């Protein structure tokens with residue numbers, strides 16, 4: 311970065327930061343769970359359509375607003391639409407960053423914990439049925455792992471060692487991709503992989519129900535770090551010389567590719583390693599990758615030996631931890647940049663303070679997997695569903711608030727900022743944009759987006775909380 315407020319040194323800097331934010335647990339942990347829970351290929355199909363038709367225009371809007379205002383989300387909306395309902399979108403984004411990080415860091419702690427356990431020789435134990443349940447119910451270990459992860463995140467955000475992290479990301483992200491590919495090839499050689507592949511790739515369109523569409527939209531928003539201003543924040547450092555359509559498109563494609571690959575690994579692995587699995591009985595819970603990845607590596611141990619398989623497993627969990635870290639950094643960045651810009655508190659003090667508060671809230675999620683009865687049975691929805699604290703926070707801020715933020719954002723672009731301003735900003739750095747088919751298409755869908763998102767949002771809230779399915 312250079313200049314007074316800072317700017318990415320090249321277009322690559324933005325792509326790296328945005329892809330680092332996007333690629334994380336949402337792709338590797340969340341996507342396979344959502345796919346298994348929502349009928350396999352039908353979900354994947356809806357997910358891809360929503361990603362490119364609904365989410366990509368929102369990606370472009372966020373980056374454009376960020377670059378146009380060079381501000382954090384709250385400042386950006388205050389500048390472009392002061393004292394309007396849209397100013398709420400900025401505040402909602404800050405709150406989402408805050409609350410999403412509070413459970414994200416717990417799951418990141420599980421991943422890091424699995425790395426530590428495998429390094430200390432525990433792969434065989436982790437591969438046993440039920441071991442994940444034991445692991446997450448241990449409050450001391452998990453508080454430590456969550457705390458360590460939070461500490462690393464705060465340390466990087468205040469320490470200005472971002473460049474170092476980016477250099478690492480440049481190396482480790484391609485390594486993650488290669489390992490994913492290698493593991494996919496390995497799993498494909500196992501018996502029953504074909505059944506998993508069919509479940510993952512051949513859509514049964516009758517499975518596309520409203521809840522499936524709801525989950526696909528929330529998942530796409532979460533995975534792209536969309537709807538809470540993370541891309542406004544990284545967009546605020548983009549140079550006026552850059553072509554933001556190209557950058558936004560690359561980030562979207564990279565993010566969905568990693569999600570698709572993670573699914574291609576985990577879903578067939580379930581069918582090969584739990585032989586009685588069928589499309590109807592397939593497992594889908596927060597423990598999915600934690601139960602099946604150790605089993606994949608234990609299987610591999612039969613071919614390459616326990617030591618080498620443990621080495622690979624440890625390395626893989628470390629790579630996932632790293633992907634999670636580049637996401638937690640961007641989650642913390644949103645509330646931090648807000649406090650720094652708007653409340654005039656020093657960056658270091660702001661990040662530490664926010665980090666401590668988030669850690670305190672995260673404690674509830676650490677204790678929500680059996681350690682404390684209160685947090686494990688935190689709330690009963692009017693629908694009768696009993697939710698632990700982690701699932702409750704995820705339901706509200708991941709499944710509901712991100713799409714709500716996306717709704718406000720696209721409604722803002724369509725009805726307040728207006729498409730000619732959006733086009734003007736996108737055209738900076740991209741010749742011949744104005745008047746192109748692409749411009750016409752984006753300006754058309756940006757009107758559709760608020761309608762589609764609002765429709766899905768209302769359904770999600772009714773279905774989640776009240777078990778009412780309208781359509």
Ligand code: PHE
Nearest residue numbers: 332334335336337532533535
């Ligand atoms: N996109 C990240 C992931 O897939 C999570 C995230 C959401 C990060 C919102 C920043 C903002 O893991």
